[in-house]
Every structure is written in C-alpha cells, then in structure tokens.
Amino acid sequence: MHSAVEHSPLGKPSQYVATYTPSLLFPIPRVTKWAELGLSAETLPWQGVDYWNCFELSWLLPSGKPVVAIGEFCVPAHSPHIIESKSFKLYLNSLNQTVFVDDSALQQVLEKDLSAAAGAPVGVRVRALAEVEAEGVSSLPGVCIDDLDVVIGSYSQPRPELLACNPTNIVESVLHSHLLRSNCPVTGQPDWGSVAIDYHGAELDPASLLAYLVSFREHADFHEQCVERIFLDLQTLLQPKRLTVYARYVRRGGLDINPYRSTEPFTASNLRLVRQ
Incomplete structure (x- = not known):
C-alpha cells in the first residue's frame, strides 16, 4: 500500500495507460493530516463524504464502440485513505480501451477498486450525460x-x-x-x-x-x-x-x-x- 505523497504521480511525467490498470490508484493516509489537527480516526468530530465527479469517463462496448459518461464517486470521510487525484485520473483513463459488457459491469469494477484504495466502501454511479444535463446548474444556499x-x-x-x-x-x-x-x-x-x-x-x-x-x-x-x-x-x-x-x-x-x-x-x- 502506498503512503507518502511524494511517491505519488503528482508533479511527475506520467505515461497514460489505456487498458485497465487498477494498480495506478495511489492511496494517501488521512491520519497524518488528522494528527495535525489534534485528531485521530477514533475522535473525528464530523460525519461526511467526499464527492468526486469524473467528466472524462469512457470505455468500450463488446462491439468496440466507445461510450462516454459521467462518473460520481462517494468516498466516506472516515475512510483510512484519500485517493491522490492524478492517480485517480490515470486509473480512469486506463478504462478507455477496456471492454465492459454494460454500465453495471463497469460500476462493479469501479466499486471494487476504489473501495480497496480508500479502505472503505465507495459508492459509484455511472451517469448518462442527459441525466446530468437535465439537473442543470445549482446555487449554494444562504x-x-x-x-x-x-x-x-x-x-x-x-x-x-x-x-x-x-x-x-x-x-x-x-x-x-x-x-x-x-x-x-x-x-x-x-x-x-x-x-x-x-x-x-x-x-x-x-x-x-x-x-x-x-x-x-x-x-x-x-x-x-x-x-x-x-x-x-x-x-x-x-x-x-x-x-x-x-x-x-x-x-x-x-x-x-x-x-x-x-x-x-x-x-x-x-x-x-x-x-x-
């Protein structure tokens, strides 16, 4: 399991891999930053999630035809790790030339790999462009x-x-x-x-x-x-x-x-x- 952020792909030249490679995901422990705030995993004063949205999600159907969609990932705030963002992008790009039977098959793979990296169950939705477009743009309350x-x-x-x-x-x-x-x-x-x-x-x-x-x-x-x-x-x-x-x-x-x-x-x- 990776740990120190200086060993992550951030700030380094990276080769883009276009076939499924889950090992690209780079977990970073949350506990180090929690300790800076005087906290531990047992004393967190909050509940919550980190929502990630991917606007460059694409893969291949068995026919070879590509699909594009928007990915929504819900990472629990208490998970032992965050996932370093560039490694996340590299991992998602590794799906580009990978065949999945349907959205459900892709979602299962995403849930498995991201949950393993975060150390807690990660919720995944593969969303059609029309669905997200219909929601429009929102405003912050207050x-x-x-x-x-x-x-x-x-x-x-x-x-x-x-x-x-x-x-x-x-x-x-x-x-x-x-x-x-x-x-x-x-x-x-x-x-x-x-x-x-x-x-x-x-x-x-x-x-x-x-x-x-x-x-x-x-x-x-x-x-x-x-x-x-x-x-x-x-x-x-x-x-x-x-x-x-x-x-x-x-x-x-x-x-x-x-x-x-x-x-x-x-x-x-x-x-x-x-x-x-």
Whole structure:
C-alpha cells in the first residue's frame, strides 16, 4: 500500500495507460493530516463524504464502440485513505480501451477498486450525460458574503484568529463564499472552490469569516483537509449545536472534489455549481 505523497504521480511525467490498470490508484493516509489537527480516526468530530465527479469517463462496448459518461464517486470521510487525484485520473483513463459488457459491469469494477484504495466502501454511479444535463446548474444556499469589505494581507496559512462571533446571540444561519482558494501541496497548482457553512450556534461575524477564508489563498493542502480545518476552527469558536461545512471545487484534469463534513447525519446534494 502506498503512503507518502511524494511517491505519488503528482508533479511527475506520467505515461497514460489505456487498458485497465487498477494498480495506478495511489492511496494517501488521512491520519497524518488528522494528527495535525489534534485528531485521530477514533475522535473525528464530523460525519461526511467526499464527492468526486469524473467528466472524462469512457470505455468500450463488446462491439468496440466507445461510450462516454459521467462518473460520481462517494468516498466516506472516515475512510483510512484519500485517493491522490492524478492517480485517480490515470486509473480512469486506463478504462478507455477496456471492454465492459454494460454500465453495471463497469460500476462493479469501479466499486471494487476504489473501495480497496480508500479502505472503505465507495459508492459509484455511472451517469448518462442527459441525466446530468437535465439537473442543470445549482446555487449554494444562504447568504453570499463575498461583497463584504475586508482587509487582509496574509495568505500563506489559515488564520483562525481572524474569526469572530457574538457568543450571547445564538442563531441558525447559512453563509457561503466563492472566494476559497488553496494550492496543491505537491505541484503548487491553485485549487478554486466555493464553500458553504450551515450552523446553529453563536452568531458568526460574516466579515471575519470572509477574511478567514481568504487567508487560505496560498495555503498548501488537499481539498478534503482544507474543509476539515475550516470545520474544526468554526467548531472551536462557535461551540455549535449543529455545524455543516462543505466545498465545491472547480475541476482539474476532468475531476472535481467536493468534501462535506457535518456534526449531523445528512444527505449531501451533489448538484453542480456554475463554475463546475
């Protein structure tokens, strides 16, 4: 089993293999980043999933005719591993010249391989283009805070000290921003995202939240770990009765990653935003 991200295909020249090769998948343990947050697999304060959407899914029918579809993959947030994104793309490309009898046969293979890499059952849907097209484009719920005036000049690491709340006023609120940006910790490439915060707790100052989110702008971390850091910083400040944090990231290499973390059991919506 792979582990250290520096041994992954990220940032390295890669040969694209067009026939089924599950060994291309590169798992990365979540426990290292959980430890940075003072957590372990036994003390996670959230439930959730990571939704991956693949817009470059293709394979061959027995006749030799190619098929294109959109793949939706639901990885449990408690799984021991994330799957490194470039290895995921390389694996999916290895299906391009591989024959499957039908969608169901492909789905079974995807479920088996991705679950083995993640270390927990991964949900898979192979979706027709017309089905996804009919869903259209969605919007984040609640109030957008992006037009608020904030002053910030530090972007290298998240700054939870910027967050402020009114502990005497308990509210239920949903806020969102499209100004989240961070960098891949290996390649340095920017990751652009939109983030939503749904909570019941001490009233969060929206301008302070925006300044805090902007402070991620040059921070190097994976999508999942940025969302977990936001969740934990807000939980520490607000001591909420309920908290859900999720981000919808812009796709790179035909894949988008959308982590959801919540204190409550919930059904995550995987509807695309305008930048997706």
